[in-house]
Amino acid sequence: MSIGEVLQRAREDMGATLEDVEKETKIRRKYIIALEKDNFDVLPGRVYVRGFLRNYARFLGMDGEALVNQYNELFAPLKGEQAVQEPFMEQPARPTGWRRGLTVAVAVILVGLALYWSGILDRNLRDEMADDGQYQGPAKSLGEKSPDSNGGPSGNQKQAPGSAAERDNKGDTGADAQGVDMVLQVTDRECWMRVVVDNESVFEGTVGPNNVKKFAGRESIWVKLGDAGAVKVWANGKDYGYLGGPGDVVKRVFTLKKDGKQAAGG
Template structure:
């Protein structure tokens, strides 16, 4: 009798388990997709909140997938995308999970419309506070604009220039009051008389220089040689200087100026274009 043959001459079937039986056995030992993700998350020391924040997958969907409930995903395409994202977040290879999902759900699904994906993976809007930086910038720009408008508006006025440069004790002059619309005409070149500085203190020397007939460069120093003024007086401008001992003057065009020293006008007949160097003390008027 031959071994391995049945009495009727047919061979015995192989007594080894079928390959399908082996696959079923391995499937029984393999954890589900949700269980595998949950175990990997726990081993990685992560919470569901950690995974949700890292992947932007809502907490409810993460819980559902770990319970092998893929309905909240919105379809097979999005379920596979969530599986890939969650597997990477918990540091495991997503390929076996995707293969297992395809085997359990009838193979790789066809693409689905984009609208369910948007609904399934809608990102929770972040609450933002007011933009204080933009508000501060807008406020600063408004203030700068208002200041600039005020300066430009206030810069208009008559063309008369009043210059006062004084020595050790400055003199005070009253600001010109605004001229009414229907005021009487005023002489644009009023005569400067002795009374203009008649109140000059006796214990000091007071010198007033007026560019009555034209412009002139002047320089003035006190008794210590300190420069009080060095510049040009335009026609109609004046300067007043005071010192406790003396004032030294240099006139670039002596014929264009009038001098008042200690309340009295100096009557020297200076020539136009003549340069004069003068010194005045408390005992003057008398040119030094």
């Protein structure tokens, strides 16, 4: 049986509906359907697929790692990616000079592959940071005050743990600081995230609940959250709350404008 067939049969045996799964796992209904149809291309990426499989399996009382291993086997490295190592396994011993030449040739190939994949990863990063139609919040000024329900300035704005807002005794404010800093506080459940600081990827991975990640950049910080409803965001001490709802995949970039003023945009 395929991965999707295993999941669908287990869910039906349990008597659970797609809505039940969505409510309990926080996985969006369209992604649940994609998993059960083995239509993995619909999901945002392989990291999400593995996370969703573990989460869904946990709900069904199944071994999530077994499903992840089965998924990994479906996406094993292509033969061309292993061709460099095959001569070492199959060829008999050669004279020292021949081995030296082979070593140099392999080194050149590996360097070429590294540069090639580096270019692909860099291009993928630029594409990832481009607008792909996913939910993104409106542009905001980091230096402006958030109005309360009566239209006046808010007096109860929370400060991020370890953020620039805690350095007010030194005379710094979000509007005056040179650069952009960000605090991501994961609340009650884990969340996959990716962070790019000044166009350089600095973090990608899953962060557990009740953990805080801090980042600082000179010009910009770009963040992608796999579950925007699980992470509170502060930028230069300003509380932006949650950037989306449970299960929403959200991208947001906070940049430093050319005139020195800081602003955030989707």
